[in-house]
Each structure stands twice: as C-alpha cells, then as structure tokens.
Amino acid sequence: xxxxxxxxxxxxxxxGSLRLSCAASGSIFSIYxxxxxxxxxxxxxxxxAVVMSGTSGGSTNYADSVKDRFTISRDNAKNxxxxxxxxxxxxxxxxxxxxxxxxxxxxxxxxxxxGQGTQVTVSS
Numbered sequence: 001x002x003x004x005x006x007x008x009x010x011x012x013x014x015x016g017s018l019r020l021s022c023a024a025s026g027s028i029f030s031i032y033x034x035x036x037x038x039x040x041x042x043x044x045x046x047x048x049a050v051v052m053s054g055t056s057g058g059s060t061n062y063a064d065s066v067k068d069r070f071t072i073s074r075d076n077a078k079n080x081x082x083x084x085x086x087x088x089x090x091x092x093x094x095x096x097x098x099x100x101x102x103x104x105x106x107x108x109x110x111x112x113x114x115g116q117g118t119q120v121t122v123s124s
Contacts (some may be wrong), residue, residue, distance in 0.1 A: 001026050001027060002024065002025070002026040002027060002028060002100075002102065002104055002113050003024070003025050003026050004022055004023070004024050004098045004099075004100055004113055004114065004115035004116075005022065005023050005025070005115065005116075006020060006021065006022045006096070006097075006098045006115040006116065006117070006118045007020070007021045007022075007118070008020040008021050008083075008118060009096060009118035009119050009120045010119070010120070010121070011121045011123065012088055012120075012121070012122055013122070013123070013124050014088060014089060014090060014122055014123075014124055015087060015088065016088050016122070017084070017085060017086045017087075017088065018085045018088065018120060019082060019083065019084050019085070020036065020082065020083040020085070020096055020098075020118060020120075021080060021081075021082050021083075022034070022036075022080060022081050022082075022098030022100075022115055023078065023079060023080045024079040024080070024100050024102065024113070025079065026104075027104050027105040027106070028079060028102055028103075028104060028105065029102075029103045029104060029105045029106075029107070030053075030102060030103045031053055031076075031079060031100055031101070031102040031103075032052070032053060032101040032102060032103070032110050033050055033051065033052045033053065033100070033101045034050070034051055034053075034074055034081040034098070034099065034100045034101075035047065035048070035049055035050030035051060035072065035081065035098075035099050035100075036048040036049050036050075036072065036081070036083045036096055036097065036098060036099065037096070037097045037099055038092075038094035038095065038096045038097065038120075039094055039095050039097070039117075040091075040093060040094040040095075043094075045097065046063060047061075047063055048062070048063055048066055048070065048083065048096070049061065049062045049063065049066065049070055049071075049072040049083060050072070050099075051072050051073070051074045051081060053074070053076060060072055065091075066085075066092075069085065069086050069087045069088075070083060070084065070085050070086070071083070071084045071086075072084075081098065081100075083096070085120070088120075088122045089122060090122045090123060091122075092120060092122050093120060093121050093122050093123070094119075094120060095117040095118065095119055095120075096117065096118050096119075096120050097114055097115055097116075097117045097118075098114070098115035099112065099113070099114055099115070100112075100113045101113075
C-alpha cells in the first residue's frame with residue numbers, strides 16, 4: 001500500500017510565504033514524477049508544479065500563474081517533494097494536493113496517487 005502524507009499550508013497574508021511538504025511511503029518500486037495540484041472552490045483541479053525523475057531526472061514544469069514565485073524540489077532518497085511558495089496572492093487560495101506517479105512493488109504499471117489535500121488561504 002502506498003500513502004502520500006502532506007504537511008504545511010495554513011493562513012498567510014498576501015506577499016507572504018509558505019512551504020508544503022509531501023512524503024510518499026509504502027511499497028514503492030520506483031517514482032516517475034511527484035508534484036502539486038490545487039483546487040479552488042468552484043474550479044477544476046489544476047497543475048501547480050511537477051518534478052520528474054528517471055531519464056528526465058530533475059526537470060520541472062510550472063503553471064504560468066506560479067512561475068517565478070513557486071519552487072518545487074524533491075529528495076529522491078526520502079521520496080519527498082516540497083513546494084516553496086513566495087509572494088503569495090489571494091488567488092493562490094485553494095486546497096493543495098500532492099500527486100505521485102509511481103510503480104508499486106509487484107506491479108509493472110505506473111499508477112497515480114493523491115494525498116488528502118492541505119488548505120492554503122491567502123488573506124489579510
């Protein structure tokens with residue numbers, strides 16, 4: 001069984017910073033990618049940032065709305081991914097979900113896993 005456990009989030013004023021962390025644990029054979037998505041009320045879930053591994057090791061992709069403000073980083077040895085969020089805006093308010101595309105032990109097919117979500121609220 002695989003679990004993604006998130007930490008961080010909370011309430012921050014506009015212009016402030018937060019860090020989200022996510023740890024993947026369980027019967028993991030390999031991880032293809034880890035990242036963060038978010039979902040604001042009444043909106044669809046959207047990609048925030050993702051970091052690849054394997055042959056594309058270290059490459060990242062960001063939503064245009066967070067480029068130059070957010071930074072994603074990954075510790076391959078610990079199966080963790082962090083999202084450093086700077087210059088936060090009210091429109092960044094959402095539930096943030098950790099995501100991993102990984103192959104569990106005993107399987108040959110990568111699967112999509114999600115964390116439980118953590119609330120980020122940007123408000124004065």
